[in-house]
Amino acid sequence: MEILANLIDGFFIAFEPLNLGLMVVGVVVGLFIGAMPGLGSVNGVAILLPMTFLVPPTSAIIFLAAIYYGAMYGGAISSIMLGIPGASTAVATTFDGRPLALKGEADKALIAAAVASFVGGTISIILFTLFAPPLADWALAFGDHELFALMMMAFATFVGLSGDDIPKTLFSICIGLVLSSVGLDIMSGEPRLVFFDIIGFMHGINFLVLAIGIYGIGEMLWTIESTRGEPSMSKAKISVDRIVSNLKEVSGTWVTALMASFVGFFVGILPAAGATPGSLMSYGFAKTYSKTPEEFGKGKVDGVVAPEAANNAASTGAMLPMLTLGIPGSPTTAILLGGMVIWGLVPGPMLFIEQEEFVWGLIASLYAANLFAAVINIGFIPMFLWMLKMPFTILAPGIFVLCIIGGFAPTQSMHDVWLMFGFGVAGYLMRKLDYPLAPAVLAIVLGPLAEPSLRQSLLISNGDITAFFTRPISGTFMAFAIFLLLLPIIKAVRARMVGNSSQ
Amino acid sequence: MKRAELVMILLMAAFSAYLMWKSAELPVGWVENEGPGGGAWPFWLAGIMLGTSVWSLVRWSRGISLPSQSDQPFMDEFALSSFLKVAVPLGIALGLIHFIGIYFSIPIFMIYYMRFLGKHTWPLTLSISIGTPIVTFFFFDIALRIVLPKGYTEPLFYPLYDMFL
Structure with a gap:
């Protein structure tokens, strides 16, 4: 009952005129960002975070969460209409969305995507509301050992589950952590890693500099290279009659939507997994358990419903560890977490006690943003189709300008803008060589929390590393972390054994 | 590669x-x-x-x-030329900020991008590249009080400061 009372209080906060306005603007901006090929929620949130300094933290996070939500809806639009995923989270949506559009049923695919996103969003927010308070309660008991072990587990998920090149993933995690340690050493107060004695490094490297560099500049360079030539757009016929008949057909897929929402939510909680694998997994499940699996890939509505329900559910899932444990579940939530630090909040379970307004305002706003996103998405389909025709050469310079200003605003130094530019170019080149960059962004956000917790815990246990393994909660996390780190080896050994036995 | x-x-x-x-x-x-x-x-x-x-x-x-x-080239011709046409001018625009400030550097970059890379019409190019810094000024310098760098063009903004701050 306490949850319900808190939630009602949250709705009062979410429906304050400023917050309501920002929510609607955020959803529209998010839909737009998500619909543009190459740009997803993480790019939108990274580039627009500096714009939120104007409003109080609660309004700022409501705005950014609305962008996050909108982008998850929007990703489907270009997957269906252009056959190019609007964001990596909408890759699976192209499998059946594009064939539907080519059959002249683009409107059916678009409505299926919107309805599925709504179902996925709603179910996951309900799960979130139920799980978050007890999880935060439990996490209150965490000491430094547990906190560090938890972060180790978060990083280990990248090695065990992401499927990227393993040494390069480890490299990416470590470089993020090292970059976060530039500046003053918090414990001794001495300057460290001040490269070439440049004064700008004394105040450290703000996570936004890396995030905007990689997800703004680097992403744009990548998109310009990878979308050669103008893609061709399908036509969509839209009328009220067709919307109603489509809704009827979509409602027949509720089992798929329900299954995908649960899968998406729980996959989304894992830091390395998130919305992209969540949506691919749901697509796989939907196909496996379907009575007519051969129709998938040829334009089956279930094939649009499954990934879209899952990616929205996963984005809410990713917020669960971010808000309750202070460990982001996705790159986008990593940036939200970094934003919370900038706004002067301490992420972690204490938020539920000290910042009730912030937490419950955000949770309530998710319910509302989800509804707005669905309504705006369906209501303004023609407008989004028109916007998709906008040439990239108008959008790109605008985004570069936002990056420059966004790089300057948090610390107001040109040093950071140059650094951001450098990270962007380096990130683009490294991405081409298969270096994963999301772990680095997560690491630079978590670094300032991970280092003190390691040093404190070592100091408490007098340099005894075994304390991480003998304390029950921390030991469990560590065991999971080691399991995840060894997972690729286990898989390789099993693959070899299967290979041998089949010979 | x-x-x-x-x-x-x-x-x-x-x-x-x-x-x-x-x-x-x-x-x-x-x-x-x-x-x-x-x-x-x-x-x-x-x-x-x-x-x-x-x-x-x-x-x-x-x-x-x-x-x-992979035997693909790391940067094929298209990748290299688009990189040179985008990243290098962006770097130059950043360099110009130190001298002529953000409010003159940004329109130059946008005009270059939209007119010469995008081949858009002059009216469209000019309206966006002049509109953007104006909106930016009111949002950052006035509303947020985050003073963006202006280089040697700072004196030109004194009357605007007097009017709005």
């Missing part, structure tokens, strides 16, 4: 070694009553970076990693 990966791995290995050396300016071992020294965290992490670079090198030499199997 193959050569580019080798160059990147070697560069990153060298960078890791530099980071280790730089971290070692502070104590990297155990300090009595203080726990690990101030340089320990980045030092050992940079050590892991160096280790993973060696690991990548082994994978490269055995042809396990994806780029080492």
